[in-house]
Amino acid sequence: MPVEKLPSGTVLIVGGGPVGLVLATTLAKHGVRTVILERNWTTTKWPKMDLTIARSMEIYRRLGISEQLRDIAVPSHYPFTCLFSSSLHADKAITSWDLPSPDEFRQRIHDQNDGSMPAEPWMRISQEVFEAWLKRLGEENPLIDFRAGWKVTDANETDDGAQVTAINPENGEECEIHADYVVGCDGAHSIVRNSMGITLNGGPIHAFAVLVHFRSKDLSRLRKHGQFWHLFFPNPASEGGSIKGALIAQDEVDTWTIHRFMRPDMDHTQYSSEEVIYDVLGGMDKPYPIKVDEILVRSTWTPSVALAESYVGPKQRIFIAGDACHQTVPTGGYGMNTGIADAYDLGWKLAGVIKGWAGPKVFSAYEDERRSCGELALKWSQVHMGNLMKMSSAVGLEADVIESPGSEGQDMRVAMHTYLQTNDGHNQSIGVEMGYRYNSSLSVPSTLDQTPPEFNPRAFTPTTLPGYRAPHVFLTDGTPIADHFGDEFTLVVFPDASEFNSSIRCFRDVAQRRNLPLRIVQLKGEDHAREVWGARLVLVRPDGFVSWHENAAVGEDAVDRVLECATGFN
Template structure:
């Protein structure tokens, strides 16, 4: 993983962690670009075929500020290696006094009951351990043992291609980047290279031929990948940090939780997809935030079991949408590989100059038209949980969905739009509370009519921060309603232009959004039905 996308970053912002993460020593700096280059070879004889230009964090910040219309994320994405990201998160976990961390234990199985789960482990010295809890969450990757023990099937399978990954350091390569610094480089026919830190750390991904039987030499893999269609390019490798074989998959769990709702899945345990589009780890971050607040609500007592059952109802259709988009990106590379095969002689310089120019123009046209894979704002930001049983609908029609763009809306179920307030620096996201937030665009009246909501929340021990905004006409226009109830995951649960007239009405709304009640006319979305529920 090398991209924490804009959705993950704005969630980290709400948690107060975004700036700390960006400040990590091996995270890429704010002025580094997100460009991808397509070349015949990374070597000195290589030729640039085409590129995808994506602005730096600093440039994206400026764009977000200029286009303060609700269509932008609260934060740009961040280039950073998974190794750095996970190490940083682990440090945060260890530092928390209210968490118990056990690293080096191996999960061996669990027994599920109506009121909880007992899991068994082998600890670091080989002793058997058991842990009893109210819930068990399997975040244990694509080959999840928790999922297998829970009997949850994976739908889909692996792509019939394998890659060899080599994560390495090379000062010489860093000094000889003939096409300048980049994020991804795609030499013709030999996989791809990631510049992990704008310094000297890179990751090579090389497709392994089916007929390859001899042992794999990690350095040879790097040389072949760098050389592209012009033959291997040998540079000095200072250190091989990690190397492994991997196979991309398209698969999703049949359900995200067991019948009792005591065992749940998140991240790669629930879904697997190729790196194309950057939806894997980032979807896992959204899963974790979404599931985390639900578990907190249920354990604190104000949330009903319906919240946990709604987790899969919300997240699974969105992941299917991401898988479909990732599949499209994969097919674009398959088509490009086919084009390379047709013009191979021209790419290696064995045809006339006219044929070479024609081949280069054909390749460039396809790559440019295909466009970058990591600017799908519809997939990243326009996550819609509008037909979730824990969303209170208002009967308004949905806005048109576009894979490339996010159209701001506070229609219940939608991600709440980011917008800067009148001071130009405060995002409305910065006002959200630790759990629920009621955004109130108020007039000058002293009586706001919210006593029923306040009384119902107190009665239910429902944790909500009341944010009153006066004179914020621009934000009010984008947010569409005077009252908007925002969940801990920044999705809208309810909205209206007027407060509930009675405490009973307010309590009914809060019972629905907290999973204690389902509306009688609730029906699952078309996407949800197509997903096999």
């Protein structure tokens, strides 16, 4: 069998979807080469993801690609309105979640400069568009070798590296590719995870949905109830309740996606794609026809809730990320966005070890930190989905009452409105998205530590306790504080006269001795940022999370201990 040995320091990535591409982009930013093996010749034609949360946009900003990405996204003035309707035959929707547009969100971030907000607003873009764009970006990067058509069949670790077996598309023959490190970003049915014998706890939910991706410019009928991002239609309680289906506006022009949820005993093949569309839009009433210009793709999918027992191989040479680690139901948009954060976190850790400024404990920290985030995403995606699915039975929703003109119909509409406004965390859970804490050996205790803030799924409480994301705040010149961070570690100092000069010298000297790239950012006169951060010395990791904080000057021995732990050498 032919053998290819990749150059030392090259990371082999299995899977060239968004997670694999973001990992490669992150590694390239740190100067590390990658080879991506992707079994498909083309990027996805399925609109799997349509929400990029604020935390992912922060990551893209740090990678230097956020503004380019916004240029091809849904225009930023469109709000993220979610409508709930009994049927498009009705005169109007029952209620709505009036979620802000990126422009409105950005203004809110500027107005509420208290550390509780993200640095970037969210964004709408279909994965079909995003993945193709990201692949082109990767192919243009000289540090990324993207190989399409390569099907990986096996992976295993050795004491000094890892190897995969793959089928070369040029001749159809198997070959071995050896690398220092391998990362499986190869999806829910991950060959890398299965090859390593890593157990996946959980699995498919007992239901399925028909997806129809289509084009239509019949806007007067599709937008009968107004502009929307998502349009939901419930089932009546007498038919088992839950959600019948949803329509997603992909680009605010002519591209849409219908999801029709079905019982396991239903035969979806009896319905044409157009009939599926009409059926969903009709809600609890008769089918609602529209003019369909083109059916783009049709498929079925089954919701799955699962979490891998481990993210790291026993020899710490093979890792998994994204759907290979965790699978969530779509509500909240946590699936791919959690995978993007996996890739960004693993990227700096691999780069640090390869470059020599990080130690082996960063790899066990990857699992400790990101697996807990996977658990959090699973939990809250189920909470949001459960709230949607229980709505019909909680309200006692009935088709012959909901649109009736009398008091009974009015009472039912009010009850539906009240339930949905009470259970509206679906896309308003910023605490789930970025309010978690990393508990690992990379978080260094100090005398300044205190009881962590109570977790709130709907809010981010600004803190510089080690393990939390460093709070976003605009400085007096209008720039986000994170724009001043380095690509590796950053020491943020709120100096008072010459009090911290000796501490700064110690950090410079110890970092140089450890070959650790360290940027020191001194923020004189930034009283507001200092108040928000609540600490005068803060060590920030490459991913923007806090490693350590302190208010008092520290000497060389203490600095050495801090950097040794923060970089995974102890």
